[in-house]
Amino acid sequence: MVKYRKYRILGIVSLLFIFLLNSFTLIGNATDPPMSKIGTTAASYPHIATDPGGWHPISIDGYFVRADTNQLRANWHSNRAPGVDLGGIGYDSPTSYTPPKGKVIHSILRYPVYEMRTYDVQRDKSTCDGGLHTDNKCHPFYFIGDAGERNEWAKYPNIETKLHWTYYATVERDNDVLGIKDMIYYRFRTAKLRVQGDDGLGAGGTPWYKYDFKIIDDPNAQGLRIDPPNQTINVGETASYKAIYRANDGKEYDKTLDKLSTWSITDSTLASISSKGKFVGKKVGTTTVKVDYGNLSATATLKVVAADPPEEPEQPKENLPPLANLFVEPEYYWPETVTFQDNSTDPDGEIVSRELTVDGLPSNFSRNFPRVTAEETHDAVLKVTDDAGASDTDARSFKILPTTPTAMLEINGTLKENRKVSFNAHGSDKATKAIRVAPINYNLTTWDFKPITPGITQGDIKIEHTSDGGIKDVLFKKAGEYEVTITVTNKYSEVSDPYTAKITIMPDEKPIAKFTVDQKVALRDGTTKKATIELKDFSNSIDDDFIKQRIWYVEYDSNNDGLFGTAMDTSRQVISSGNETTVYYGTDRVGHYRFSLEVVEGFGQPTIQRFITDGDYRRDVTEKVDSGDRVSEYTKLPNFNIIDKDKAVEVSNTPPVVDFGMQTHRKVDLVLDIGGLTKASQQHMTGNHPGGTSNNDGGGYYDHKVRP
Template sequence: MRKTTYLVLIFTLLLAGFPNHEYVQAADAGTKSGSLAIPITTGLTGASNSAKSFLLDLPSGVASATVLQNTLKYTGNNEKVGNLSIENGKIKLTLKGTANKKVIDDVQGFNASYDRKYNTKIYNSIWLYSDGRRWQINEYDENNNAMKHKDKPAEDGYPSHDPPLTVVTAGPLQDSSYLKWYNGSVSEVIDSQDIINSSIRPVLTSYSDYVKDEPKFKNGRVIINYYIPNSVPYEPEDKEGLSGKAEGRKYFANVSYYYEAKANVTTYSYGGNITFDYSLPTEPTLNGTATLEKPSPNPSKLEGNKVEVKINVKGDLLGYTDASNIEEWVFYAKEKGKTSADMKKDYNKVLATSKSFDFEIPAVKIKNDLFRQDYSLTVVVRFKKPVPTKSGSITSLEQNMEVTARAYIVHDPVVTYPTVPSTPTKPEGKPPIARISAPKFVKAGNDMLVNGGASSDPDGYITDYAWGTHGAQGEIGNTSRGYIWYTREQVGQTFPIALTVVDNDGLIGSTSTEVTVIEPTPDASLQINGSLKQNRKTTLINSSQSPTRFPIIKEKTRVTLSAISGGTNADIKYVGSLAELESKDVLFKKPGKYRATIHVENTAGYGADSEITFDIAPDELPFAYFNIPGKVYRDPSNWNKAVVSIDDMSFSPDKDNIGRRIWQYRYDSNNNGSFTDEGWVTFNDENKSRLNLELYQVGRYEIRLTVIEEFGQATIEDFVTDNDRQRNNSDNTQNVIERIVEVNNRAPEVDWDL
């Protein structure tokens, strides 16, 4: 019974001597802080647009499931509507706009829907007299704002077949029925009550190629001068009640236009930052993201019989490193509401991968001004062997997402002309496909890369690029890519970017996108690199940025470092000051949580602030441990010496180096079973990890090892001393029974000789 109790006591002591490192690591993992900037935007108008919702992508490496929702916080000048939330893997925030009165130039007026032009349906009536020799020309007189007519003799024989070549004037009334106002996009509607009526003016966009001079607007009409006959389509006039050779014809002219005006509107601005805390993944976490690559822009105008949709779905496995245990990645995509889905797989042993899915929205679906199609996406990762987690073993992880594609249709008026026979031309090849890559928002004064390099030709190659960058500074020229920028006065405006490409067959393809100019604010940012551990060198880096033409004023940069918990401000060490900081080496004497803040200003007069919080880990004690035999014997052939072989197995739990080892022993000289009345003798301090101890006297010896660390990471020598090097000895980390060796005499050999 006594023996059993003794063994249990030894086992308990052994457990007490080893710290629970797994628990310490989990506690140290804790949380980190993250932040997102809301792009400063302006230009939404009308009371119905005063609230705007944002869906913001989380920073790379942060899974939505790890965000602590009760830490989500908005800071900025806008009033928050409702609570921040996580929706489809993104942070959702609704802000009430900051209202300002503003006059917007050049808002566009279209016929009932965005980009639908007004189109004349006018014709001039030309009559052949019954004598077959004269033509009556009826036309509009712009000077008297009335109709008039004149006679002209036939020039092609008797009876005449066509009127003589002449220029006639038409004056249809300007059409403003169903007039609807927009500020550069289908989604930004201007209330008609905000339009300054005195500023309304028509803008000519196109006209028939047989028009003599560019049409003009006068007397509330569209003044058109055009040639007849000149391959001009016509329809016959009604001949009821007429006789002989009398004949009437309707000769058509076509002109398209829209309206521009100034609007005195209430605009709303939005901006600010979102901060949050998130848990560092300590077990496998799947982060899925879905990105709508087409249509671009979204919403996109219907061109042809469909709108192409392309969605990229990405899976990122966080908190897991064993890629060899991944069996497969599976991706699903479908139109929301449908039961069948497209599926793609990836069998590569990777921790992150993606697949793209192609859909289309047929024209028959786009029956209104703005059609939306929702898509459901799923990414799944499956493991070969079950993976243990806190809640049990898992064999797979799954993440669901949604994206929305939008499209709109432009209802162009239909003008019907009589069929004119023509000789069809044989197509010489397939037209090229133009593609533009450009950001949706750009800060005033900042260079923006516009790239058409993804354009292609299915049966040849592209020879020319023609860019339209209305309002932009700089030119791209006849190249596939280039940089442009916008001025500060253009903030809040949206500008088109158009590209036409020509292939080796002379065929063309065109596309367009839009960019909105936002305020030239700087982005304040700090980074901290290095070993985030006490008494180690860390580097604070100013990573702030500002638009190219409005650089940050170095003299106005302000940086502060402060302790939040654990240490004090006196424990923060660096040389010099933090003024005008670009980078600075810093050392923290105590573990704890610290904060760094930065304020920057640029030459445009805008300022920005940012802060980061970070944890400085403690410098952990080394673990002293060695192995010796429990008994050794004196060897008569070796001067009665007993040799104790010692192997050191000490280590540093936080990857520091063992810089010094001091070996000592003490001898139970009075054989009373206690070492407390004995003194220590140092027998080696040469930092040896394997050595022999030679002993002469029979009895019990206790051995002690003291280990002293040397920094395993860079430090700043001016701020550390020898006392900052962590040390420990085997008295604290190893059971006493394992540190005692007993020296005995070898028993004599007996030979019985009968």
């Protein structure tokens, strides 16, 4: 039974030895790193610390940023296991590191490499438009710039959320694209995951990884060493060494006093052996101590130095007083918290008391002041006392400023009758210095529109209210002078002084009706028996409006009494009212015709349509040549085709040629009927001749035949 138990114990020990051997082989092969031991870190966009120098921790545990290279990396110095050293740092490949002799890789940490990225937002341009760095419109995640740069990389999905950006500082620099010197920017920073082949806009190749290697002593390396390897002692002091033996099983044993250990020293004049591992310094110098254990040996260095002379008692030093240093901003608006910063120092001790007074009264280092309506100056004094009772003071003055808003009015539109004029009180933002801390509530804006010119009433001022209390659209029905007065109120119910603007509304000038006709006498066509008269418009507006309607009229002296517009004449008729610039009038009746033109003007500038009536559109009509409406005056050559007056045109027949012959008869009465013609031309006519011509004849017949 005992025999079998002995074999069973030997089997268990053998299995345990094989298991341990395999385990050591897994982690001990320097040419084949244990890939299963590789740890990874989570990808993220950590916020970068604002301290610019050295290695500084950021929001993800174990990550640090190097300011001079903008590279983020992992650091295991603070969390590696006992007995484990950090051998290789920042390798690009998990197989690129070879541990020193006698060391093997314990584990590997793989981490993504980040780079610090900076984005400058134009404060006063583009979508930011003078906003704060806390506004979304001024944040890189939302901002759209004027300079034409591509900033897709600063937005989703390249940056997952706006929280991955951190505001860093407000800076000034030149903008070469826009040509602006000393442009103000809000500077933001983030940590961007680097990829190989990154195009700067979020597209690229594979993520860039680095590897850190943790190493331990090779448990299979047998050997002997002296611990510590170097020692320094004074003359007369004893140096103690240990002989450490590493067995094949990886365990270490103290062989300092072992009977197989033999200690020796190279120069026995410098030190002597008092016992195994102990050496007493005799004189100044450096030598080597040695231990032999079996077939192994090890050495160490021993340095003997002169003993330090006895220390003289320190003389009491004269106390240096502290240096008081108080900082406070030169100006604050009354709603802001005033912060006093103590930068005092003590060159040879510590400050034990700090006393701050404002205007002679004790004060906290952070405080607020009541509302003021005028600028106030305050004095702050800091007194500091060190641990030896010495003290120093520093004084600073600062101002508390009021936040009363300043009203300002912007006027846009055309200052003319019946045109829309926009009054905008939002210009008060630029005029108010305290707008940052005391924004204006434009819904509380007061407005007063008042006529100055006599004869104009409040009813001549038409106001269109908008959803924005800081904007009014107004239409003035009459020309003249007006006053507009506003006040604005901020979030603290502080009301500005009234701001008054005077404006002059110009009259809406009427258009000028002008036209021409193409002929003074129009002849009827021999085929259609009609005459055609062309009328061409040359009307215009003298104040940048346009002609929206042209109405053409004609009058006919139908009773041929030499007067236009009598009761016996045909009444005035409209030829066209469709805003035609050229019209053609045709008639088959001879006689005198008078033409006139009326034009209606349209608004060339914006208006408020609901306040406009037909009577608000200016009109003009061509003038008469003769107030007595006499045809004879109209047909005089100097009065023909005056461009801004009525025109008279005579419609007449084409003059015929009347030929006749004579025959001898015994008794003949010759009667000529010239058909109303006053002249004979070389033509011959036959057939019926109607009456009703300008000569008022009774008609008749042409009494000849065409001769062969």
